[in-house]
Amino acid sequence: GAGVSQSPSNKVTEKGKDVELRCDPISGHTALYWYRQSLGQGLEFLIYFQGNSAPDKSGLPSDRFSAERTGGSVSTLTIQRTQQEDSAVYLCASSPVGGAWVETQYFGPGTRLLVL
Amino acid sequence: AQSVAQPEDQVNVAEGNPLTVKCTYSVSGNPYLFWYVQYPNRGLQFLLKYITGDNLVKGSYGFEAEFNKSQTSFHLKKPSALVSDSALYFCAVRLLDSNYQLIWGAGTKLIIKP
Numbered sequence: 001g002a003g004v005s006q007s008p009s010n011k012v013t014e015k016g017k018d019v020e021l022r023c024d025p026i027s028g029h030t031a032l033y034w035y036r037q038s039l040g041q042g043l044e045f046l047i048y049f050q051g052n053s054a055p056d057k058s059g060l061p062s063d064r065f066s067a068e069r070t071g072g073s074v075s076t077l078t079i080q081r082t083q084q085e086d087s088a089v090y091l092c093a094s095s096p097v098g099g100a101w102v103e104t105q106y107f108g109p110g111t112r113l114l115v116l
Numbered sequence: 117a118q119s120v121a122q123p124e125d126q127v128n129v130a131e132g133n134p135l136t137v138k139c140t141y142s143v144s145g146n147p148y149l150f151w152y153v154q155y156p157n158r159g160l161q162f163l164l165k166y167i168t169g170d171n172l173v174k175g176s177y178g179f180e181a182e183f184n185k186s187q188t189s190f191h192l193k194k195p196s197a198l199v200s201d202s203a204l205y206f207c208a209v210r211l212l213d214s215n216y217q218l219i220w221g222a223g224t225k226l227i228i229k230p
Contacts, residue, residue: 042220
């Protein structure tokens, strides 16, 4: 498919476990974004990648959260020692160039994370 | 602080009637405003954006939005609602000192009844 894909679509884990969420952006898109969407809340920015580098990690809520991007394509968001408050939908988006405010961001379907 | 507000958690409209989903913003300088829609079990989709120029912006699926600087609003509108328009709608504004980061409203659930 030509869109942004994310896996898994749903993840249930126990408190204290680590989880990895994957994002495959649209082929050729340089910029990649991670957001968190909690019930009844707007999107919360987590991190932005330009190519493989992350010039802005300011949105990561704690040092338990980390993300990487390899080959300018796939990105992984890792949450260590998950807490119940981490339960949310994690959305990934990509855009062609990045650093351009007129760009539309293209979103994946999200990963719904539930921490028990 | 820059912010976006969507004052209605839910809007109910009968099919065929006009619809409005409200959005107000608070930013310094000229705002860049966006509307996205989230259908059930699907990702967010871009609807339209205002950068500059004509205050009435036309977007996908027959939607349009009117930028009103004096009222700091960017309400989403459609002349005749369809049941298939039922979804979650998000307004967003670009953060002034960022060239990519958006501030998002909490979303408005739009329900179109047949």
